[in-house]
Amino acid sequence: MDTIIFILLCSCFLAMWHGKRKAAGLLLVLTFVAVILLFNHHATDALEISL
Amino acid sequence: MRSLRVNLAQFCILAITGVLIAAFGVQFGAGELPCPLCMLQRMGMILAAFGPAWLLMRAMRGPIDARDYAQCYGISVLAAIVGGAVSVRQTLLHIAPGDPGFGEPVMGLHLYTWGIVIFASVCIVSGIQLLMLPKNSERLHIGIRAKCVLFLFAAVITVNTVAVFALEGFHWVIPDDPTSYRLFGDAP
Numbered sequence: 001m002d003t004i005i006f007i008l009l010c011s012c013f014l015a016m017w018h019g020k021r022k023a024a025g026l027l028l029v030l031t032f033v034a035v036i037l038l039f040n041h042h043a044t045d046a047l048e049i050s051l
Numbered sequence: 052m053r054s055l056r057v058n059l060a061q062f063c064i065l066a067i068t069g070v071l072i073a074a075f076g077v078q079f080g081a082g083e084l085p086c087p088l089c090m091l092q093r094m095g096m097i098l099a100a101f102g103p104a105w106l107l108m109r110a111m112r113g114p115i116d117a118r119d120y121a122q123c124y125g126i127s128v129l130a131a132i133v134g135g136a137v138s139v140r141q142t143l144l145h146i147a148p149g150d151p152g153f154g155e156p157v158m159g160l161h162l163y164t165w166g167i168v169i170f171a172s173v174c175i176v177s178g179i180q181l182l183m184l185p186k187n188s189e190r191l192h193i194g195i196r197a198k199c200v201l202f203l204f205a206a207v208i209t210v211n212t213v214a215v216f217a218l219e220g221f222h223w224v225i226p227d228d229p230t231s232y233r234l235f236g237d238a239p
Contacts, residue, residue: 001223001224002087002090002094002215002218002219002224002225003212003215003216003219005094006094006208006211006212006215006216007212009094009097009098009208009212010208010209010212012101013101013104013204013205013208016101016104016105016108017108017201017205019108019109019112024105028098028101028126031094031098032098032129032130032133035091035094035095035098035133036133038087038091038224039088039091039133039136039137039140041224042087042088042091042224043140
């Protein structure tokens with residue numbers, strides 16, 4: 001999942017560099033959603049350990 | 052005022068790139084492998100730097116207006132909120148008295164505590180940039196220095212991608228306390 005997010009970040013940078021606004025915006029939204037989902041996964045994991 | 056806006060955008064990218072390079076120093080120099088929450092904070096920092104980076108890239112293609120500034124610094128603020136939440140979460144995991152924390156402290160603070168400082172600074176700098184919005188669209192001069200900053204930032208993202216792939220291997224997530232690069236063989 002981390003690798004996928006970093007690939008999304010690279011793609012987003014490339015889309016910005018080539019001036020593809022819609023593609024960059026879509027990739028940014030996808031990246032934000034993926035980061036929040038991954039954070040939710042790890043936060044729940046840590047909560048289970050502490051409980 | 053125009054040059055101040057460009058310089059501030061470059062400074063934001065350069066500062067975050069510097070922090071990410073320092074994190075590489077800890078990872079490859081001191082041999083401390085990043086935990087999943089550390090990696091999430093790196094993602095938050097890269098997303099926070101995407102705001103000013105996109106602003107410079109838009110300015111290279113033509114005039115930019117207040118909407119462009121607002122969109123770009125809006126990305127930075129959102130990224131700082133997400134990244135800051137991760138930093139706060141990790142700090143709270145190690146806040147109990149007697150807990151040594153994760154990794155070695157740098158200048159008295161652990162890296163995740165520095166993360167809170169960095170994400171708060173991103174919010175402050177983005178707020179300052181949003182206070183200086185231009186009334187009309189303007190053409191910014193993007194010189195070789197800004198392009199070098201963007202290339203350095205791109206290089207750091209690329210190296211991070213390779214490093215995280217080496218760390219994660221073909222698994223879904225990074226382990227809570229990584230001890231080896233899983234791409235080159237799992238630890239027994």
